[in-house]
Amino acid sequence: MIQNFNAGEKPTRIRHHVLVMLFVTVVINYLDRSNLSVAAPFLARDLHLDPFHKGLLLSAFGWAYVAFQIPGGWLADIIRPRLLMALVCGLWSLATLLQGFAGTFVFLFSLRLIVGMFEAPSYPINNRLATTWFPDLERAGAIGSYTSGQFVGLAFLTPVLALVQKDLGWHYLFILTGATGMAWAAVWYWRYRDPSESRLMNDAELKYIQAGGGLADRSVSAPVEKFCFADLLKVLSYRKLWGIYIGQIAVNSTIWFFLTWFPTYLVDYRHMDFIKAGFFGSLPFLAAFCGILFSGFVSDFMMRRGLSATTARKIPVISGLLLCTSIVGANYVENPTLIILFLTIAGFGSGLSSIAWVFVSALAPKRLLGLTGGMFNFIGNLATIIVPLGIGLVVTGDNFTPGLFFVASLALTGALSYIFVVGRVERVD
Numbered sequence: 001m002i003q004n005f006n007a008g009e010k011p012t013r014i015r016h017h018v019l020v021m022l023f024v025t026v027v028i029n030y031l032d033r034s035n036l037s038v039a040a041p042f043l044a045r046d047l048h049l050d051p052f053h054k055g056l057l058l059s060a061f062g063w064a065y066v067a068f069q070i071p072g073g074w075l076a077d078i079i080r081p082r083l084l085m086a087l088v089c090g091l092w093s094l095a096t097l098l099q100g101f102a103g104t105f106v107f108l109f110s111l112r113l114i115v116g117m118f119e120a121p122s123y124p125i126n127n128r129l130a131t132t133w134f135p136d137l138e139r140a141g142a143i144g145s146y147t148s149g150q151f152v153g154l155a156f157l158t159p160v161l162a163l164v165q166k167d168l169g170w171h172y173l174f175i176l177t178g179a180t181g182m183a184w185a186a187v188w189y190w191r192y193r194d195p196s197e198s199r200l201m202n203d204a205e206l207k208y209i210q211a212g213g214g215l216a217d218r219s220v221s222a223p224v225e226k227f228c229f230a231d232l233l234k235v236l237s238y239r240k241l242w243g244i245y246i247g248q249i250a251v252n253s254t255i256w257f258f259l260t261w262f263p264t265y266l267v268d269y270r271h272m273d274f275i276k277a278g279f280f281g282s283l284p285f286l287a288a289f290c291g292i293l294f295s296g297f298v299s300d301f302m303m304r305r306g307l308s309a310t311t312a313r314k315i316p317v318i319s320g321l322l323l324c325t326s327i328v329g330a331n332y333v334e335n336p337t338l339i340i341l342f343l344t345i346a347g348f349g350s351g352l353s354s355i356a357w358v359f360v361s362a363l364a365p366k367r368l369l370g371l372t373g374g375m376f377n378f379i380g381n382l383a384t385i386i387v388p389l390g391i392g393l394v395v396t397g398d399n400f401t402p403g404l405f406f407v408a409s410l411a412l413t414g415a416l417s418y419i420f421v422v423g424r425v426e427r428v429d
Helices: 014-047 051-067 069-078 081-099 105-119 122-133 136-147 149-168 171-191 203-211 229-234 239-260 262-269 274-280 282-304 309-332 336-363 366-380 383-394 401-420
Strands: none
Touching: 014 051, 014 081, 014 105, 014 122, 014 136, 014 149, 014 171, 014 203, 014 239, 014 262, 051 069, 051 105, 051 239, 051 383, 069 081, 069 122, 069 366, 081 105, 081 122, 081 171, 122 136, 122 336, 122 366, 136 149, 136 282, 136 336, 149 171, 149 239, 149 282, 149 336, 229 366, 239 262, 239 282, 239 309, 239 336, 239 366, 239 383, 239 401, 274 282, 282 309, 282 336, 309 336, 309 401, 336 366, 383 401
């Protein structure tokens, strides 16, 4: 039973506790996506993989992740986040742990598919919670904060994973990250509650969120709705939504270069020592972390200063995508410091553009937030297939130049989509 609170009571801040939980979940989510890239230089030698098969393995996560976005978004609309997040986090983490026992390409490829399948609902769930728990003027900052978890873990833990691999071997990367995720799944189920179940959030916080455009509700959840193809067609019928779908391919492209080929690029193509590459490799992720926090809070600041949602939301994302094109500068320098500098600028741009989920909250039909988020993630995460496979096909011998041009061209396409296709930022229904 929910407590009654006095009308004049100061609002609680339970939404900030939820934000911390989302942050931790995203850290674990991205460690389980990226651990293969850290292991790839040694794993590929042990399994005798050529560049094409390495690219195929690095893309395996993306095949399943993309394929299950629409079902994942639908599930995010009909199953309460407490149960769904705990379930999928536990299952993808188990599959991650089992990768530590893989001895063949086929077994490892199959487990990466399973990780992608169970991670598919995670970001639609995150976006549902951001829309539920945060008013409009706090939402970009909230999305930026929890999304920064993808870079925090990579920035600060990539060197740790490199040391683990050096001392214990690549198998233990998967065992360590998988066990951590399984433990967190149990913590999530134990600690998280929806507004309809929370005994800690008072009515003042509920009213604050609702007055600001958040969708928090103390009522019992609506009955489960059947999947409807008309709803699917609806989220595919608006030009504005197609603008952010295309833009998200670009946002994810730079991220997925860093999550897949980046360590291999430093070690095999730039001939850096693996441990040195691990520490250098953390700098773009640290820059991305700074970029996404800056982006979210600056966007909300512009909203509070009275600028339109169109201006406040689009400027950081477009600016970030344009900065991502600086990655090609690494093709024209040989000094390791300058190589990392260009890649770090691109990393900052990647972070700056990563609040793009705020457009789902702002544009999607209210009833179809999860499904729209699933479609956004489905199309956007085609980059998880396109980037690792595309780079594997265009790089030749010891020449990685076409790979960086490929990533930059996708970033430029995304910027143009936000400029010319999205138009005014307003809910489509």
